[in-house]
Amino acid sequence: MKFFIDTANIHEIKEAHELGILDGVTTNPSLMAKENITGYDAIRQHYIDICNIVDGDVSAEVIATDFAGMVKEGEELASLHQNIVVKVPMIKDGVKAIRYFTDHGIRTNCTLIFSPGQALLAAKAGATYVSPFLGRLDDISSDSLRLIDDIRIIYDNYGYDTQILAASIRHPMHIIECAKLGADVATCPLKPILQLLDHPLTDNGLEKFLADYAKGNK
Numbered sequence: 466m467k468f469f470i471d472t473a474n475i476h477e478i479k480e481a482h483e484l485g486i487l488d489g490v491t492t493n494p495s496l497m498a499k500e501n502i503t504g505y506d507a508i509r510q511h512y513i514d515i516c517n518i519v520d521g522d523v524s525a526e527v528i529a530t531d532f533a534g535m536v537k538e539g540e541e542l543a544s545l546h547q548n549i550v551v552k553v554p555m556i557k558d559g560v561k562a563i564r565y566f567t568d569h570g571i572r573t574n575c576t577l578i579f580s581p582g583q584a585l586l587a588a589k590a591g592a593t594y595v596s597p598f599l600g601r602l603d604d605i606s607s608d609s610l611r612l613i614d615d616i617r618i619i620y621d622n623y624g625y626d627t628q629i630l631a632a633s634i635r636h637p638m639h640i641i642e643c644a645k646l647g648a649d650v651a652t653c654p655l656k657p658i659l660q661l662l663d664h665p666l667t668d669n670g671l672e673k674f675l676a677d678y679a680k681g682n683k
Contacts, residue, residue, distance in 0.1 A: 466644045469522075469652035471632065473500045473511065477655045478518055484658075489521035491574070491596070491632065491652045493552070494528065509545055516546035524574045524594075526552035527562075535562040543571045550574050550593060555583045560590045567591030574630065581615040588620060588627040594650065599643075600633035610642050617647045637661050 467488035470481045473496040481487040492515070497503070502511050512525050523546070527538040535558060539551040543566075551566055552574045553559045563573045567590060574594040575587035579602060587595045597616060599609035616629050631643040634653035637660040643651050 466640075466648065467521075467650040468658060469524075469630070469650055470658070471496070471634075471652045471654055473497045473502060473515075475514065475518070478515060481655055481658065482518055486658070487519060487521065488650070489523060489548075489652075490515050490519050491524040491552070491630070493526050493576070509542070512542070512545055512549065516548045519548070521548065522550045522572070522594075523548050524550045524552040524576075526576065527554075530554065530556060530558065532558040532561050532565075535559065536565055539566055539571060539573075540569075552576050552596075553592075555579075555587065560586050563587060563590040563592050576632070578616075579612070581612065581619055584616040584627075584629075585619055588625040592627050594628045594630040596630045596632040596652070598633035599631055599639055600635040602633075603635070609639075610646060613643055613646045613648050 468486050469489040469491050470478055470487060471491045472478060473492045478490060497508055502508055516523050525542040527535045529535045529538050535553060542551050543549050550572045553562050555575050555577045563575060566573050572593040574596055575592040576596045578584050578595050578597040584595045597612050602609035602612060613629060613631060620627060628649035630650040630652055631648040632652050634640060634651055634657055637657045640651045640657060
């Protein structure tokens with residue numbers, strides 16, 4: 466499983482990169498706004514700055530919701546850096562745009578996936594990634610992990626190359642369960658990734674090892 470960090474915060478991206486487990490980055494307009502990054506030039510420069518840190522795919526989202534607008538924005542974003550993957554919403558014109566990008570050698574991430582049917586359409590159009598949103602499904606009492614399982618079965622049935630990028634991850638068990646179900650990527654904030662490090666028996670064991678070492682070297 467690949468680990469992407471879902472943020473626009475440079476310091477968090479650097480911390481995940483320094484940990485040695487970072488494979489890519491996903492962002493969206495909300496995450497950019499959270500870091501007070503606004504305006505055409507500033508946002509595009511920020512994407513370049515991220516790409517200069519991470520040796521992996523960086524999803525950059527289009528704002529337009531019409532076919533022509535998405536194509537224009539997507540081509541501009543893809544030209545910024547070879548690591549850019551154009552993030553496109555799961556709407557009718559979005560599927561059309563994914564097919565256009567696929568035919569022109571531009572990689573895509575189809576976002577806001579909430580059903581197996583949406584994931585199937587994205588794969589048919591040639592999306593590089595699909596992003597099912599786990600947390601948002603959990604918020605409405607739906608089984609988000611069932612969605613991951615359904616998409617995995619469908620893709621395996623027909624040999625689709627589209628990668629399942631589990632998004633809207635809220636806690637470390639989301640990551641573990643997605644790994645068990647065969648998701649290709651998990652994208653989440655830094656906190657759930659760091660929480661995978663934690664276990665009380667590890668802390669207790671290390672404390673005992675160090676105490677025993679100290680006793681033997683007095």
